[in-house]
Amino acid sequence: MNQQIILKNRPKAKPSEKDFEIQEIEEEKDGKLSLKTKYISVDPYLRGRMRDEESYIEPFKIGKPIDSMLVSEVMASDLPDFSKGDHVVGMLAWKKQQAHTGNNLRKIDKNLAPLSAYLGILGLTGLTAYLALEKIGKLQEGETLLVSGAAGAVGSVVGQIGKIKGCRVVGIAGSDEKIEHIQEKFGFDTGINYKTTENMQQAISEKCPDGVDVYFDNVGGEILDATLQNINKDARIINCGAISIYNSTETPTGPRPEGILIKKSALMQGFLVRDHVDDYQKAISQLAEWLKSGKLKYDETIVEGFEKTPKAFIDLFDGKNMGKMLVKV
Amino acid sequence: MNQQIILKNRPKAKPSEKDFEIQEIEEEKDGKLSLKTKYISVDPYLRGRMRDEESYIEPFKIGKPIDSMLVSEVMASDLPDFSKGDHVVGMLAWKKQQAHTGNNLRKIDKNLAPLSAYLGILGLTGLTAYLALEKIGKLQEGETLLVSGAAGAVGSVVGQIGKIKGCRVVGIAGSDEKIEHIQEKFGFDTGINYKTTENMQQAISEKCPDGVDVYFDNVGGEILDATLQNINKDARIINCGAISIYNSTETPTGPRPEGILIKKSALMQGFLVRDHVDDYQKAISQLAEWLKSGKLKYDETIVEGFEKTPKAFIDLFDGKNMGKMLVKV
Incomplete structure (x- = not known):
């Protein structure tokens, strides 16, 4: 049957x-x-x-x-x-x-x-990480990349690409084991366990002493709020996921971002990998090459x-x- | 003295x-x-x-x-x-x-x-309108451009450039006189008096039947919220001003935008004209040409x-x- x-x-x-x-x-x-x-x-x-x-x-x-x-x-x-x-x-x-x-x-x-x-890594999750960074993140060597959901499927690839591009990479995840893991296996520079951190805004400020240039957001909500308080001029925020609000029954509210976006000439942009089907094949080739050479785990x-x-x-x-x-x- | x-x-x-x-x-x-x-x-x-x-x-x-x-x-x-x-x-x-x-x-x-x-019009206000549309708005013929603060210095230029580019242009302002004025003098297609409109979300939906492709935001706050409910796929929101929240004494809060940004692959970007000094001269030439030919008032x-x-x-x-x-x- x-x-x-x-x-x-x-x-x-x-x-x-x-x-x-x-x-x-x-x-x-x-x-x-x-x-x-x-x-x-x-x-x-x-x-x-x-x-x-x-x-x-x-x-x-x-x-x-x-x-x-x-x-x-x-x-x-x-x-x-x-x-x-x-x-x-x-x-x-x-x-x-x-x-x-x-x-x-x-x-x-x-x-x-x-x-x-x-x-x-060779499917939608790898494609999402790679193409969102290409299209919106536009990482420059020496910049600081902050990633939420860092131990997740997309986040772990994002962080590794950040290291390939020569960035300082900071990951946010929900346990000390995950933080240790993303540093040891994926080469993140450091991480923040949001479940045991009382003041995320301050923690991000400490772990990103030069400010945040690119924030790859898989979670939305309060972690996004805390990040916005730490962004640099011309920062790019990739709104890739919002798992923290997906299950909300009422319209989730929070601090308005428009004042900060203006002050920092910053950008927040939603990313759906399905909008970029024409770029899949080229992206998969690059990901497969990095996978083969051991640069991606x-x-x-x-x-x-x-x-x-x-x-x-x-x-x-x-x-x-x-x-x-x-x-x- | x-x-x-x-x-x-x-x-x-x-x-x-x-x-x-x-x-x-x-x-x-x-x-x-x-x-x-x-x-x-x-x-x-x-x-x-x-x-x-x-x-x-x-x-x-x-x-x-x-x-x-x-x-x-x-x-x-x-x-x-x-x-x-x-x-x-x-x-x-x-x-x-x-x-x-x-x-x-x-x-x-x-x-x-x-x-x-x-x-x-040949100073920072004209430059702001022109360069924000060039850098972020990227107007395409036939798109719908919504402008808040439409009777203001920046907004009125934004609307006229929208018409030059072949867009449907809808203005939001605070009196019926202003709405009449932006249509008669600046050629806006229609407008919304936000002070006498109870449901802005619905009013925007009625005035922008094909949805909003570009929102030039001079005000922030609740008008931005109402607009976000009416944006099209790949919409561009230019956060140029937030006059509605400039005088706030507490952190202003509102519905979180990240869910909509993801769903619509939309972008919100802050714009500061001073970031684009290198483009001033070219922009002033274009604005002066339109002014001379009577296309800009x-x-x-x-x-x-x-x-x-x-x-x-x-x-x-x-x-x-x-x-x-x-x-x-």
């Missing part, structure tokens, strides 16, 4: 397992490809797509399967470009097996990197079992992952 | 005349030029420079004269580049007469445009009398000016 995971209810605040349902379904046969799921990517941005239909890009529908980036194996193909045994990556439904047209799938090479890497938290997918997604909001969170099916 | 105007106290909230003092002083003689003040520019951004010394760029000192852009006449010169009877524009002290080194003064031609225009509110300068500055915060506020000495 085949299985799928549907969105049962729109989560009110933090998602719970009751918002999802695992259903038994028939094997799908009406496509040109038959795909068997190997790895499922669970990502914080999926929370946004669980909101009201009108309010978000490509919202999920109640009663329909969730989709995200998956790595699948081709079990059968009527298409000349795909053969049985090939591996592909693409936006696919949370199903153990699915039929597919072959459109918007990309073949991947498991000899170049492990299959799971194509959902992380990565973490994965791999949960085993298709039925654990909702739980793995929910655990993202408690920071239970180290690096990219994946489900192995 | 000569006179100067000093900052007596840092204003707590809205500035009052008691924060300034007019003092009798000697004629200044120890410079290469002797300058007689003709026009004084009063601008909202000066409010920022009246704050605590550390918190703002070039803060004013208590007991010392204010400075802003002035047009002066050369009364005597020891310099080859300046002759008696020349007119100059530059950052000068609020004094009826002052000695000067000649550094950072620009000679102006009163036959090309009236002297007062060099403090407005401007308003001035000219207050007569040196001693009225503090009052003219304070009146800016009640919107008593139409266009550029100037003092004629």
Whole structure:
């Protein structure tokens, strides 16, 4: 039998397992490809797509399967470009097996990197880190780069690229173990455990004595507020994620940024990796080169079992992952 | 006798005349030029420079004269580049007469445009409008440009440049007269009187049926919040001024923008015209050309009398000016 995971209810605040349902379904046969799921990517941005239909890009529908980036194996193909045994990556439904047209799938090479890497450092997370820094961050040697969610999938790549570019890199994460880890494994210069820090504004000031030139923000909220008090002239703030406010039930409020932005001629810009599809191939080549030469490392938290997918997604909001969170099916 | 105007106290909230003092002083003689003040520019951004010394760029000192852009006449010169009877524009002290080194003064031609225009449309206000649109706004034909403070010195130029570039231009101002005026004199397509509008978010949605592509913000605060609810994908928000919060005594708070910025891949960027000195000459040439060909019009509110300068500055915060506020000495 085949299985799928549907969105049962729109989560009110933090998602719970009751918002999802695992259903038994028939094997799908009406496509040109038959795909068997190997790895499922669970990502914080999926929370946004669980909101009201009108309010978000490509919202999920109640009663329909969730989709995200998956790595699948081709079990059968009527298409000349795909053969049985090939591996592909693409936006696919949370199903153990699915039929597919072959459109918007990309073949991947498991000899170049492990299959799971194509959902992380060579997938949307690596692309997000690389392209947001290219398009908005515009890092200059000697600048200070501050990264929140620094031990996460995107943040850990951001920090390593910062070091490749010759910046001072400071990471914010939620445990002393994570702070130690990002310094030892990823080469961050230093870090701040926001859970044990009373005054973030002061901590950032101490760890970034020359001020913050680029802030790569994965969390939003109060850490963003504290950072704004420490930015330099012409600072660039990349609004890549706002995990701290995704589960808010009321409109989150905070200090207004416009006065500081004016005073510092600073920039805050939202980044969605999907806006930059034309740049993916070039970015993946650069990331793969750095990966091969050992300049980039990565973490994965791999949960085993298709039925654990909702739980793995929910655990993202408690920071239970180290690096990219994946489900192995 | 000569006179100067000093900052007596840092204003707590809205500035009052008691924060300034007019003092009798000697004629200044120890410079290469002797300058007689003709026009004084009063601008909202000066409010920022009246704050605590550390918190703002070039803060004013208590007991010392204010400075802003002035047009002066050369009364005597020891310099080859300046002759008696020349007119100059530059950052000068609020004094009826002052000695000067000649550094950072620009000679102006009163036959090309009236002297007062060099403090407005051919001065920092025109430069601010033009360069902020060039550097951040990047207007495309057919886009919708929303402008707050639309009847003000900067806003009215912004709107006219929007029309030159083929945009739909919507202005926000504080009276029906101002709205009528920006449509009739400056060619805005339509406008919103924020003082009589209960629901700004809805009003913006109605007046900008295709959404807002570029928002030129002179006011900050709740009008910015309402605009953020109406921005299009890839919108550009120019944070040029925040007059609505300049007089706040506590940190102003509001809805957090980071979620919307991410959803719309939108950008908010602070703009300070002084960051772009290298582009002034080219911009003034373009503005002068448009002015000559009748594509640009401007308003001035000219207050007569040196001693009225503090009052003219304070009146800016009640919107008593139409266009550029100037003092004629």
